[in-house]
Amino acid sequence: xxxxxxxxxxxxxxxxxxxxxxxxxxxxxxxxxxxxxxxxxxxxxxxxxxxxxxxxxxxxxxxxxxxxxxxxxxxxxxxxxxxxxxxxxxxxxxxxxxxxxxxxxxxxxxxxxxxxxxxxxxxxxxxxxxxxxxxxxxxxxxxxxxxxxxxxxxxx
Numbered sequence: 571x572x573x574x575x576x577x578x579x580x581x582x583x584x585x586x587x588x589x590x591x592x593x594x595x596x597x598x599x600x601x602x603x604x605x606x607x608x609x610x611x612x613x614x615x616x617x618x619x620x621x622x623x624x625x626x627x628x629x630x631x632x633x634x635x636x637x638x639x640x641x642x643x644x645x646x647x648x649x650x651x652x653x654x655x656x657x658x659x660x661x662x663x664x665x666x667x668x669x670x671x672x673x674x675x676x677x678x679x680x681x682x683x684x685x686x687x688x689x690x691x692x693x694x695x696x697x698x699x700x701x702x703x704x705x706x707x708x709x710x711x712x713x714x715x716x717x718x719x720x721x722x723x724x725x726x
Contacts, residue, residue, distance in 0.1 A: 583625070583632025590633045596645055604641060606631055622659065623675065640675035651682040661687045661698030668702060 575581050587605065591598040602608070606628075607621040623641060626634035633641075647653045665671040669691065671678055681688045686699040694704050 578636075580635045581626055583627035583630065583634055585633040585635075585638060587631055587633065590638055590641065593638065594641055594645055596641065601641060602631070604644065605633065605637070620659075622655070622662070636673070636676060640673065643675045643680070647680060647682070647687065651687075653682060653685060653687050657685065657687055657699050660701070661689075664698055664702050665689065669696075 585593075587602045588598045591601045594601065603619055604622045605625045608619040610617055610619060622644065623637060625631055626637055644658065647658060648655065662674050665674040665678060674689075678689045681690070681695075686697055688698060689696050696702055696704055
């Protein structure tokens with residue numbers, strides 16, 4: 571479960587969905603659904619799209635700087651690396667449930683190969699697309715594309 575630090579200014583709700591969408595170059599409707607979920611109809615059946623990221627302020631849907639970083643990483647994984655949202659959801663759930671990552675989009679170093687999503691932990695390459703299957707690190711490392719981060723670990 572996502573945890574927020576009320577003493578960290580990066581976790582204070584400071585952005586509206588339209589403002590954040592503008593900064594990220596993402597449609598506001600997409601960003602809103604990532605943070606609030608969405609109900610929709612499919613062939614006459616009512617369905618629900620669950621939120622992917624927890625907003626800093628769920629009541630007003632106010633987003634923090636950390637939320638913008640999470641959305642930026644999600645955008646990069648979706649747009650640049652063409653990973654489907656169901657794969658990302660499974661990967662985030664695995665990281666949260668099995669590896670204890672509270673805010674995976676902030677904390678983890680993601681990599682891709684084709685339509686598969688990976689993280690590296692303790693020198694092991696974990697395939698999130700295959701429910702945590704551990705890959706042969708030396709063989710696969712050369713073929714991975716990474717979400718780039720700066721020297722402080724912030725996605726760029």
